[in-house]
Amino acid sequence: MAKRDRSISELKNLGPVTARLLNEAGIESERQLHSIGPVAAYCRLKHMAPLRITLVCLYALEGALSDTHWNKIPGSRKEALRGRVSAALRGGVKG
Numbered sequence: 001m002a003k004r005d006r007s008i009s010e011l012k013n014l015g016p017v018t019a020r021l022l023n024e025a026g027i028e029s030e031r032q033l034h035s036i037g038p039v040a041a042y043c044r045l046k047h048m049a050p051l052r053i054t055l056v057c058l059y060a061l062e063g064a065l066s067d068t069h070w071n072k073i074p075g076s077r078k079e080a081l082r083g084r085v086s087a088a089l090r091g092g093v094k095g
Contacts, residue, residue: 004030005029005030005031006029006030007019007028007029007030008022008023008027008028008029008030008033008064010030011030011033011064011065012063012064012067012068012069013059013060013061013063013064013069013070014060014061014064018045018057018060021045021048021049021053022041022045024048025041025044025045025048026044027041027044030064030065033061033064033065034065038058038061038062038064038065038081039058039081039084039085039088040088041061042057042058042061042085043085043088043089045057046089055078055082056070058081058082058085059071059073059078059081062077062081
């Protein structure tokens with residue numbers, strides 16, 4: 001069975017403020033978020049609102065795609081995500 005393409009506001013961990021920011025960044029659906037990935041989505045949001053976007057947002061994006069509460073993501077996965085974000089930001093990637 002094909003996974004349905006839910007709107008951002010329907011995904012776990014993503015509240016109305018994050019959903020609005022993602023929409024402003026051009027990410028309006030689960031399929032789009034999956035396609036771009038949590039790291040690139042986080043980088044876009046961090047570029048848009050650097051003081052407002054924290055690492056919890058990165059974990060929330062990852063959890064939204066895996067239907068997992070952000071604080072249940074294993075530490076090793078969080079570390080890997082942080083490493084990918086650091087590399088992307090050093091390279092000037094904004095998504």
